[in-house]
Amino acid sequence: MPTTQSPVLPDHILGAVLFLAQKQLLEKDSTRKRLEFRVYDFKLQDIFKTLQKTHPILNAFVFTDHGPEPYSPALEESVSRLQLSGLIGRENPDYEVVFVQQTAGRFYEQVLHKELADNLADLTNVASQFLEMIEVV
Amino acid sequence: MDDSARPNLRERVNAFVKWLFTGFDPLPPRDSKVFNDALLGNLFFARHEVAVIDCPVLQRLRRIKQTGLVHYVYPSATHTRFEHSLGAAALSERCFDALLSRADIEGTRLGATTTGSDSDLAHLRMAALLHDVGHGLCSHASEQIYKLLTDMREFEKDYPGNQPGEILSHLIVESPTFQDFFQEHVVRRCQARLDLKVISKLILGQHEDKNRYFLANIVSSAYDCDKLDYIARDSYYCGLALTVDLPRFYSMISTAEYNDHKVLVLRSYVPLEQILFSKMTLYGSVYHHQKVKCLDSMLRSIVGHIADNAGQASFPVREHEAVSFNDPVHYLYATDEDFFGQIDGFGDEYVKEMLARFRNRDLFVRCLEISRSTVRNWKDGRQGYIDMNKDPIQLAAVEAEIKKRLPEGEQGKCNKDDIRLSVPGLPPISGNALIQTKAGGEIRHVEEYFPVRAWTDAYAHNKWHSYVYAPRSIADSVRDAAISVIAERFQMDIDVARSNQSCHR
Numbered sequence: 001m002p003t004t005q006s007p008v009l010p011d012h013i014l015g016a017v018l019f020l021a022q023k024q025l026l027e028k029d030s031t032r033k034r035l036e037f038r039v040y041d042f043k044l045q046d047i048f049k050t051l052q053k054t055h056p057i058l059n060a061f062v063f064t065d066h067g068p069e070p071y072s073p074a075l076e077e078s079v080s081r082l083q084l085s086g087l088i089g090r091e092n093p094d095y096e097v098v099f100v101q102q103t104a105g106r107f108y109e110q111v112l113h114k115e116l117a118d119n120l121a122d123l124t125n126v127a128s129q130f131l132e133m134i135e136v137v
Numbered sequence: 138m139d140d141s142a143r144p145n146l147r148e149r150v151n152a153f154v155k156w157l158f159t160g161f162d163p164l165p166p167r168d169s170k171v172f173n174d175a176l177l178g179n180l181f182f183a184r185h186e187v188a189v190i191d192c193p194v195l196q197r198l199r200r201i202k203q204t205g206l207v208h209y210v211y212p213s214a215t216h217t218r219f220e221h222s223l224g225a226a227a228l229s230e231r232c233f234d235a236l237l238s239r240a241d242i243e244g245t246r247l248g249a250t251t252t253g254s255d256s257d258l259a260h261l262r263m264a265a266l267l268h269d270v271g272h273g274l275c276s277h278a279s280e281q282i283y284k285l286l287t288d289m290r291e292f293e294k295d296y297p298g299n300q301p302g303e304i305l306s307h308l309i310v311e312s313p314t315f316q317d318f319f320q321e322h323v324v325r326r327c328q329a330r331l332d333l334k335v336i337s338k339l340i341l342g343q344h345e346d347k348n349r350y351f352l353a354n355i356v357s358s359a360y361d362c363d364k365l366d367y368i369a370r371d372s373y374y375c376g377l378a379l380t381v382d383l384p385r386f387y388s389m390i391s392t393a394e395y396n397d398h399k400v401l402v403l404r405s406y407v408p409l410e411q412i413l414f415s416k417m418t419l420y421g422s423v424y425h426h427q428k429v430k431c432l433d434s435m436l437r438s439i440v441g442h443i444a445d446n447a448g449q450a451s452f453p454v455r456e457h458e459a460v461s462f463n464d465p466v467h468y469l470y471a472t473d474e475d476f477f478g479q480i481d482g483f484g485d486e487y488v489k490e491m492l493a494r495f496r497n498r499d500l501f502v503r504c505l506e507i508s509r510s511t512v513r514n515w516k517d518g519r520q521g522y523i524d525m526n527k528d529p530i531q532l533a534a535v536e537a538e539i540k541k542r543l544p545e546g547e548q549g550k551c552n553k554d555d556i557r558l559s560v561p562g563l564p565p566i567s568g569n570a571l572i573q574t575k576a577g578g579e580i581r582h583v584e585e586y587f588p589v590r591a592w593t594d595a596y597a598h599n600k601w602h603s604y605v606y607a608p609r610s611i612a613d614s615v616r617d618a619a620i621s622v623i624a625e626r627f628q629m630d631i632d633v634a635r636s637n638q639s640c641h642r
Binding site: 009011015040041042062063064066067068069071072073074076077080081082083084085086087090094095096101103104106107111 | 298342350396400516517521562563565582590591597
C-alpha cells in the first residue's frame with residue numbers, strides 16, 4: 001500500500017527537546033536528578049507556538065489557524081504518547097508536574113541522537129529557550 | 138498511472154460524489170418529516186433537510202455501521218452512521234436552544250439567528266447532519282488504515298486538528314457535484330438560502346465569523362453534538378448503562394468572549410467529567426475491546442491483501458476502474474453491506490476465505506499480549522514499539538519478520554496477511570474546554586480545575602494493550618516467533634506465562 005514514513009515523528013522532537021532541556025538543567029544544577037516542571041497543556045501549546053516562530057524544526061507541530069488560542073493536536077498527542085511510552089511522567093494526585101523519566105536518556109542516546117544529528121544545534125537552542133519559559137520545580 | 142497524472146484528492150472525492158449521484162433525479166420533498174429515533178424520540182426535519190437526507194450522500198450512511206465491527210462482540214450494535222447523523226442534527230439544535238435560554242436568563246444576546254432557512258440554526262443543523270458523510274467502510278476501522286496512506290497524510294497537514302473522516306466529509310460537501318445538487322435541490326427548489334461554505338467550515342470546527350465561533354464548538358469540540366449523540370447511542374446499542382445527563386449538560390452551557398472569539402463555555406466542569414468518563418469507558422469496553430481490535434486487524438488483512446494484489450483482487454464497484462484500497466477515497470466507495478456481501482471474495486481465494494471467516498465469526502486468536510502486565514521491563518520505555526502505531530512500514534516489517542521466523546513447516550500454512558500486530562493509539566480525547574462559573578466571570582481552562590487530560594491519559598495507559606493475532610492453527614508458533622522478534626527489536630522482557638493467561642491459552 002502506498003504509505004509513507006514521517007521523516008521525524010513529532011514525538012521524537014518533543015522527546016529530544018525535553019531530554020536536552022534536562023541535560024542543560026542538570027549541568028547548571030548538579031543537585032537535581034531530573035527535570036520537573038509545572039505546566040498546563042494550554043501553556044505548553046503557547047510555548048511551542050512561540051518557539052516555532054524562530055525554529056522551523058518545530059513545524060512538525062502544525063497549529064490550527066482558527067480558534068481563540070494556539071492548538072496543535074500533534075503536540076497534544078505527543079505529550080500523551082511520550083507518557084504512554086514511558087519517556088515522561090506525571091505524578092499523582094494533581095498531575096500538574098511533568099518530569100522526564102530516565103528512559104528518555106536511553107532513548108535519546110540510542111535513537112534520537114543519531115536520528116536528529118543534523119538538527120542537534122537547533123534542538124539544543126530550542127531546549128535552552130524552552131527551559132527559560134517553563135516553571136521548573 | 139504515474140502520480141503526476143493522477144487526479145488530486147479533491148478531484149477524486151468529486152468523482153466519487155458524481156458516481157454516487159449517477160441516475161439520481163428526485164422530486165422535491167413534499168413536506169417536512171418526523172423520524173422516530175429509538176434513542177431521542179421524535180426528530181423533526183424541515184423540507185430542505187429532507188432533500189439532503191434523501192440524497193445518496195446521506196442514504197449511503199445507512200449502509201455503514203456506526204461502530205464498525207463492534208456488532209461481532211456486542212450483537213445489538215448494528216446502528217448506522219445515518220441515525221447518528223440525524224441524532225447529531227437534533228442535538229445541535231438542543232445545544233443552540235440551551236444557549237438561547239441561558240442568554241435570556243442572564244439578560245444577554247446570543248447574537249445568532251434562529252428563524253428562517255438561512256439562519257445560523259439552519260446552518261448548524263445542516264452541518265451536524267452532514268458531519269459524517271466522509272465515513273467509509275466500517276467507519277473508524279477503515280479510517281485507521283487509510284489515514285496512513287501517503288496522500289491522506291500529505292493532505293492532513295492542511296487540516297490540523299481534524300480526523301481523516303472529517304476532512305473527507307468537508308471535501309464531499311465542498312465538491313462541485315454536491316454543490317450543484319445543493320444549489321438545485323436545497324437552495325432553488327426548497328427555497329433554503331444556506332451557504333455551503335459556512336456548513337463545510339463548521340464540519341471542520343471552524344467559523345469565519347469570530348462572533349459565531351461557538352457554533353463551530355457545537356459541531357466540533359470536547360463536548361460537541363457528535364459526542365453527545367454517539368456516547369449515548371453507542372452505549373445504548375451495546376447495552377452499557379452509561380449516563381450523560383443531557384438536561385444537566387444543557388443547563389450548564391453558555392457563551393463568552395475569549396480572545397476576540399465568542400466561544401462555548403461550561404458553567405461547571407462536572408458535565409465534562411461525565412462525558413469524558415463515559416467516553417473512556419466506551420474505549421476500554423467497546424472500541425478497543427480485544428476482539429474488536431482483532432476484527433479491525435482482520436479487516437486490515439483483507440484490504441491490505443487487495444491493495445497488494447490489485448490485479449487479481451479488486452472490488453468491482455465502478456465501471457472501468459476497480460477499487461483496490463490504495464486510495465483513501467476507495468474506502469468511501471465500499472460500504473459495509475457492499476463489502477461483506479461479496480460472496481466470491483472479489484475473485485481472490487484469500488479474500489474469499491477471510492470474508493467467510495467474518496460471516497461465520499471464525500476470528501483470529503490472540504497469540505501474545507504486550508502490555509504493562511506482560512512486559513517485565515515495562516518501565517524501561519517502549520517508544521520504538523509505540524511508534525509502530527504511526528509507522529506502517531515498520532509495523533509491516535515486524536509482521537513479516539514474525540512470519541519469517543515461523544518453523545519451516547508452518548510458514549506454508551499461512552498467508553503473509555495472516556499475522557497481525559495491533560498497536561493501538563490512544564483515544565482521541567481532547568479535554569480542551571473552557572470554564573466560566575458565572576456570567577462575566579474569569580474564563581479558565583478546565584485543567585486548572587481538574588487534570589482532565591492527565592486523568593484520561595492515565596486511564597488509557599493502564600487500559601492499553603497490544604496484541605499479536607493469527608489463525609488458531611498456527612497460534613503457538615506465531616506466539617513463539619513474535620516473542621523472539623519483539624524481544625530482540627524492542628528489548629522487551631516478555632512474561633510468556635502472563636501473556637498466555639491473558640490470551641486464554
